[in-house]
Amino acid sequence: MKNWFTVEQIDRGTFAISEYSHWEETHCYLLLGRSSALLIDTGLGVENIRREVDALTSLPVIAVTTHVHWDHIGGHGYFDSIAVFKDEREWLDGGFPLPLAAVKAGLTKEPHDFPPSFDPEKYTVFQGKPNIVFDDRHTFDLGGRFVTAVHTPGHSPGHCCFYEKDRGYLYTGDLIYKGCLYAFYPTTDPLLFASSVKKVSRLDIKRLLPGHHEINIPVSTVNEVNRAFDGLQKTGRLRQGEGIFDFGPFQIQI
Secondary structure (H helix, E strand, O other): OOOOOEEEEEOOOEEEEEEOOOOOOOEEEEEEEOOOOEOOOOOOOOOOOOHHHHHOOOOOOEEEEEOOOOOHOOOOHHHOOOEEEEEHHHHOOOOOOOOHHHHHHHHOOOOOOOOOOHHHHOOOOOOOOOOOOOOOOOEEOOOOOEEEEEEEOOOOOOEEEEOOOOOEEEEOOOOOOEEEEEOOOOOOOOHHHHHHHHHHOOOOOEEEOOOOOOOOOOHHHHHHHHHHHHHHHOOOOOOOOEEEOOOOOOOEOO
């Protein structure tokens, strides 16, 4: 069987580690500084992402979480240093808000050629104590490389994007990508989602690095999503239960 992960080099010190064999098509990002590395999300937990990371760097690694959903924290257990936004600390430490049966249903909702070593019946959601709890605008210094957390709630209460001002990179998690943007769960908030998109639209962005699906998406996607949310809000439809709205490259489900 082919490798579960696909590794793509973004630039000399930045790598995407992706799970294209799964319908979620998750992306994790490894950022290398001079003294340490940052891994933004750890994916599904179907395979050992640490092996991929160790093949790319010998630096000490911090696994930082865009948000505590099962498809973004699956490989956290392979790392000693875990960072999470303060509002979702309890979700990571024993308070995950979704039943395991629902998680397994999401994991297996489409047929997949899982690795032979993986048994979906034994799948569990990572739960553990983070050793770094951060707030909005916290900056990770990797040694000459600075990555700032931008609190962008809506998809979840503690959702964060990560911004590299020097490179103009915005790692968007589940805030911006090509596909269906979800704001219909009980723990989501469409109004906060819209505000968060507006917040990141003010940043000087040269490249978007999304959490799912197509990895090369135009920077203009931010403004397109922003206009879509503005339109829904102006027509009084930015509230849960309104359904799915199709805007071509992306959809919004509320």
